[in-house]
Amino acid sequence: MSERKLGVAIVGCGFMGRRHLLGFAALHKAGVLKGEVVALLDINKEVADKVADEAFELLGIAGSYEAIEVESGGLAEFLKSQGADYDYFSLTMPLKEVCIDYLDLVEPVARQITSVNTIVFKSGGGNGFSTDLLAFKNLLSPYFGKEIAILGAGGTARAALGALKGTNTKVKILTRSSSRHSKMIEAASDTDIAFVDWNDFSSIQNSNLIISTTPKGSTDSFVVNESNADLFEVLYHPWPTKLVENYQRLGKQVIGGLSLLVEQALFQIQKFSEEDFDFDVMRTKLLKVAEQTANK
Numbered sequence: 527m528s529e530r531k532l533g534v535a536i537v538g539c540g541f542m543g544r545r546h547l548l549g550f551a552a553l554h555k556a557g558v559l560k561g562e563v564v565a566l567l568d569i570n571k572e573v574a575d576k577v578a579d580e581a582f583e584l585l586g587i588a589g590s591y592e593a594i595e596v597e598s599g600g601l602a603e604f605l606k607s608q609g610a611d612y613d614y615f616s617l618t619m620p621l622k623e624v625c626i627d628y629l630d631l632v633e634p635v636a637r638q639i640t641s642v643n644t645i646v647f648k649s650g651g652g653n654g655f656s657t658d659l660l661a662f663k664n665l666l667s668p669y670f671g672k673e674i675a676i677l678g679a680g681g682t683a684r685a686a687l688g689a690l691k692g693t694n695t696k697v698k699i700l701t702r703s704s705s706r707h708s709k710m711i712e713a714a715s716d717t718d719i720a721f722v723d724w725n726d727f728s729s730i731q732n733s734n735l736i737i738s739t740t741p742k743g744s745t746d747s748f749v750v751n752e753s754n755a756d757l758f759e760v761l762y763h764p765w766p767t768k769l770v771e772n773y774q775r776l777g778k779q780v781i782g783g784l785s786l787l788v789e790q791a792l793f794q795i796q797k798f799s800e801e802d803f804d805f806d807v808m809r810t811k812l813l814k815v816a817e818q819t820a821n822k
Contacts, residue, residue, distance in 0.1 A: 661789035
């Protein structure tokens with residue numbers, strides 16, 4: 527791979543920001559990515575400062591970390607004034623949607639799901655991609671053509687749904703509100719989609735797979751006494767979640783958030799480095815490193 531050292535900025539320091547940070551830690555420790563996190567941006571400066579401290583420990587390198595306070599709605603100005611200082615960005619919600627209007631090019635699948643988690647800066651400007659969708663395509667392939675239920679309707683849910691487009695998969699989506707239904711339909715317009723009330727969790731237990739894309743604690747009240755479904759929990763911390771414990775108790779297969787973390791990181795590093803590598807070999811190596819880092 528190229529010896530060029532990349533400068534990374536993580537925009538947003540919540541759950542998804544920590545997820546990207548862990549991914550870069552795994553890539554660095556595995557010797558895949560030569561680079562440093564040069565900026566961590568969040569509306570809450572205290573949160574950014576805390577994550578910056580964590581970054582030094584996780585990455586184990588003498589990097590240059592800078593916490594920059596970003597005002598709400600200030601992404602456009604930041605990209606205009608400082609975007610050229612970086613090689614790429616990993617974005618977290620809600621900036622995954624906001625950034626689209628400020629990019630020079632957005633790949634079709636990212637526009638399809640209205641979500642960009644990766645920006646690569648070229649001579650022509652910023653190009654936006656969704657490695658979340660690509661990761662979901664790989665991880666969900668054993669369930670294509672079956673019945674899948676999705677909990678939530680945010681950017682991660684749209685990435686999962688977008689990955690099911692054209693696979694002849696029947697999908698049920700549990701939401702608390704109908705306000706995001708139209709965006710979900712746009713994410714996979716040719717897919718058989720049914721919306722289900724959030725409180726009707728028992729009605730999706732005949733699905734082949736349930737994908738939980740909601741924040742920590744959102745599903746803690748759900749009671750599962752029996753189910754035919756496997757579970758995909760996109761969270762990795764805390765682990766296991768109460769929902770995971772329920773399905774493990776029933777002997778169901780559980781896919782964890784670290785699998786999604788590593789899978790999307792593989793596609794990101796391919797974008798960043800413009801190099802090809804053996805995904806299977808690298809996946810095994812990075813999962814081991816990610817698990818060790820997450821369990822610290």
